[in-house]
Amino acid sequence: MGLARYGAAGVDPxxxxxCLFHAVGVACQALHGHARQWLINEKGMVASAGRLPLAPPDFAGRAQRLLGRVGVSTHEIEQVVADAAELVGEVRTAVGR
Incomplete structure (x- = not known):
């Protein structure tokens, strides 16, 4: 999430x-890895991760909304980065990291 904050500071959505796409992708890999399932493609990865038993509540919907509303102002980007950090934190807790 640290790198995504540069996007807010420089108003670079x-x-x-x-950065957020990458973070969500790593979260999807972590959830699949913990479930001992292969994730070989980004296509459909968020929906697939959201169906896993340890996925945070509404993982797929939250991830889709984050990436769909990055915003253009510093404030908007900062809020989305904070929301993404919360979601990734929930994934880390779920997989024991």
């Missing part, structure tokens, strides 16, 4: 979105 594209950079922030790229």
């Amino acid at each position: 594209v950079y922030a979105a790229g």
